[in-house]
Amino acid sequence: MDFKTWMAEVQAxxxxxxxxxxxxxxxxxxxxxxxxxxxxxxxxxxxxxxLCHAAGAVxxxxxxxxxxxACAVELIHAYSLVHDDLPCMDDDVxxxxxxxxxxxxxxxxxxxxxxxxxxxxxxxxxxPGPAADPARQVAMLAMLAQAAGSLGMAGGQAVDLDxxxxxxxxxxxxxxxxxxxxxxxxxSVLLGAHAGGADAPALERLAHFANxxxxxxxxxxxxxxxxxxxxTLGKTAGKDAAHDKPTYVSxxxxxxxxxxxxxxxxxxxxxxxxxxxxxxxxxELTRYIAERSF
Amino acid sequence: MDFKTWMAEVQAxxxxxxxxxxxxxxxxxxxxxxxxxxxxxxxxxxxxxxLCHAAGAVxxxxxxxxxxxACAVELIHAYSLVHDDLPCMDDDVxxxxxxxxxxxxxxxxxxxxxxxxxxxxxxxxxxPGPAADPARQVAMLAMLAQAAGSLGMAGGQAVDLDxxxxxxxxxxxxxxxxxxxxxxxxxSVLLGAHAGGADAPALERLAHFANxxxxxxxxxxxxxxxxxxxxTLGKTAGKDAAHDKPTYVSxxxxxxxxxxxxxxxxxxxxxxxxxxxxxxxxxELTRYIAERSF
Numbered sequence: 072m073d074f075k076t077w078m079a080e081v082q083a084x085x086x087x088x089x090x091x092x093x094x095x096x097x098x099x100x101x102x103x104x105x106x107x108x109x110x111x112x113x114x115x116x117x118x119x120x121x122l123c124h125a126a127g128a129v130x131x132x133x134x135x136x137x138x139x140x141a142c143a144v145e146l147i148h149a150y151s152l153v154h155d156d157l158p159c160m161d162d163d164v165x166x167x168x169x170x171x172x173x174x175x176x177x178x179x180x181x182x183x184x185x186x187x188x189x190x191x192x193x194x195x196x197x198x199p200g201p202a203a204d205p206a207r208q209v210a211m212l213a214m215l216a217q218a219a220g221s222l223g224m225a226g227g228q229a230v231d232l233d234x235x236x237x238x239x240x241x242x243x244x245x246x247x248x249x250x251x252x253x254x255x256x257x258x259s260v261l262l263g264a265h266a267g268g269a270d271a272p273a274l275e276r277l278a279h280f281a282n283x284x285x286x287x288x289x290x291x292x293x294x295x296x297x298x299x300x301x302x303t304l305g306k307t308a309g310k311d312a313a314h315d316k317p318t319y320v321s322x323x324x325x326x327x328x329x330x331x332x333x334x335x336x337x338x339x340x341x342x343x344x345x346x347x348x349x350x351x352x353x354x355e356l357t358r359y360i361a362e363r364s365f
Numbered sequence: 366m367d368f369k370t371w372m373a374e375v376q377a378x379x380x381x382x383x384x385x386x387x388x389x390x391x392x393x394x395x396x397x398x399x400x401x402x403x404x405x406x407x408x409x410x411x412x413x414x415x416l417c418h419a420a421g422a423v424x425x426x427x428x429x430x431x432x433x434x435a436c437a438v439e440l441i442h443a444y445s446l447v448h449d450d451l452p453c454m455d456d457d458v459x460x461x462x463x464x465x466x467x468x469x470x471x472x473x474x475x476x477x478x479x480x481x482x483x484x485x486x487x488x489x490x491x492x493p494g495p496a497a498d499p500a501r502q503v504a505m506l507a508m509l510a511q512a513a514g515s516l517g518m519a520g521g522q523a524v525d526l527d528x529x530x531x532x533x534x535x536x537x538x539x540x541x542x543x544x545x546x547x548x549x550x551x552x553s554v555l556l557g558a559h560a561g562g563a564d565a566p567a568l569e570r571l572a573h574f575a576n577x578x579x580x581x582x583x584x585x586x587x588x589x590x591x592x593x594x595x596x597t598l599g600k601t602a603g604k605d606a607a608h609d610k611p612t613y614v615s616x617x618x619x620x621x622x623x624x625x626x627x628x629x630x631x632x633x634x635x636x637x638x639x640x641x642x643x644x645x646x647x648x649e650l651t652r653y654i655a656e657r658s659f
Contacts, residue, residue, distance in 0.1 A: 102523065187514050
């Protein structure tokens with residue numbers, strides 16, 4: 072199967088799995104469930120589920136075992152976007168080409184949507200299925216919690232918040248991004264590998280890979296924010312500069328940021344070499360992330 | 366050991382366990398960790414940890430096995446208070462006798478504090494210890510997620526939000542409270558029982574008990590909100606009436622609400638009888654919840 076077909080297939084099955092994992096909009100409280108579905112379904116590139124499935128493919132993991140971890144990381148990501156867009160945070164009105172959740176449903180509901188989606192992520196991952204061994208499933212739940220918490224994504228957002236108007240240096244920026252986007256990207260890769268029964272050396276290698284890919288993803292994001300337009304992105308472009316936020320582009324300039332993206336791509340690809348052909352999907356996905364334009 | 370001594374001991378060990386479970390305030394991001402500790406430590410009656418330990422006592426569970434579930438439910442509770450107090454929700458300035466988290470640290474940080482505390486709850490419960498059998502630990506994590514999510518606490522808050530200014534009837538009010546406060550109280554009892562290795566019939570009986578105690582807790586809360594003063598409560602009194610929120614007092618009147626509290630107390634106590642002396646702490650705690658004045 073070529074990469075584009077594989078990607079479309081994973082995106083479609085993730086959409087179905089998310090659809091099934093969320094309570095029906097007819098179930099009380101209806102407005103909350105409607106808003107949760109609005110925030111999650113029918114949008115997004117599903118980069119984290121793709122990473123989860125691609126990492127699972129290294130170990131020839133059946134796709135249905137990867138649906139739960141793929142949904143779990145996407146639900147955490149979706150909740151973070153809803154909260155990130157709130158007026159007290161980025162105060163944004165456009166996301167995935169639609170009005171943001173609080174614009175559509177009000178701030179209080181959007182707050183609860185994020186809260187409920189986070190719980191839903193753990194609920195999905197705690198269902199039977201994602202690992203043959205329950206001890207490994209507990210480890211996967213611990214990993215998701217760490218990735219989402221104050222030493223992971225939420226912590227990265229706190230650093231981001233404190234960085235507005237400050238001139239961070241490159242190590243500080245990397246510290247922030249390894250948490251803000253990196254922690255959940257790392258969890259996406261490692262949960263897929265766990266579901267496939269990966270051993271400790273493989274997990275360690277993939278953690279190193281995921282750290283490079285996470286930074287690559289962020290550098291490309293910063294480049295796109297500085298160069299693409301709002302319609303292409305489906306979210307407000309030029310937001311970082313407008314909010315006076317330090318980015319790879321503001322610190323390094325566009326030329327050097329593009330060089331850095333290339334270096335990170337090569338480092339990530341090099342860590343995959345020992346997996347040989349089994350690392351094929353991760354290799355393709357890394358190239359896709361490096362070259363994406365939206 | 367008499368009840369008051371037992372209670373003080375559980376509160377003290379819960380404080381220590383929470384203190385240990387939260388990242389140090391010296392660890393980056395410092396402001397976030399400081400704010401998380403502010404929101405969790407040194408306050409609160411710790412009703413949910415008390416219920417967890419009292420339910421564990423039915424099965425003679427060692428107290429150190431109950432610390433993780435007790436912390437987990439208290440962390441979920443603490444996060445819900447931080448988000449509930451935000452300007453877009455109840456917009457409250459006083460909690461546990463101190464300025465609310467967003468008054469002290471700003472709205473954006475308070476939002477992240479709640480988000481990070483929820484993740485921390487799952488992280489604590491996913492550590493080794495709370496159950497001898499990892500399959501049971503997965504079930505406990507699933508239970509916590511359901512209690513926190515859109516069919517539990519977050520769902521109850523959504524119903525609460527929609528109820529402002531409406532005249533709910535008693536079944537609607539019960540529907541809301543079984544979720545808003547009831548779901549986490551039920552989880553507190555059942556997680557304690559799970560940690561003690563309870564079998565299915567005992568869990569079912571305790572679920573019934575917990576539903577009664579959850580409603581009892583809420584009825585007493587409504588009575589206190591209508592009759593006590595702000596200094597005694599450590600939070601803003603008279604808030605429900607001021608926000609035009611339906612309560613047991615507004616629907617039933619004070620006299621009938623007090624009668625209902627008595628009935629719920631007796632129903633709860635009756636479900637404990639088959640446990641005999643082993644149910645002693647739960648019996649004492651039920652009486653305490655019925656008679657509390659703060």
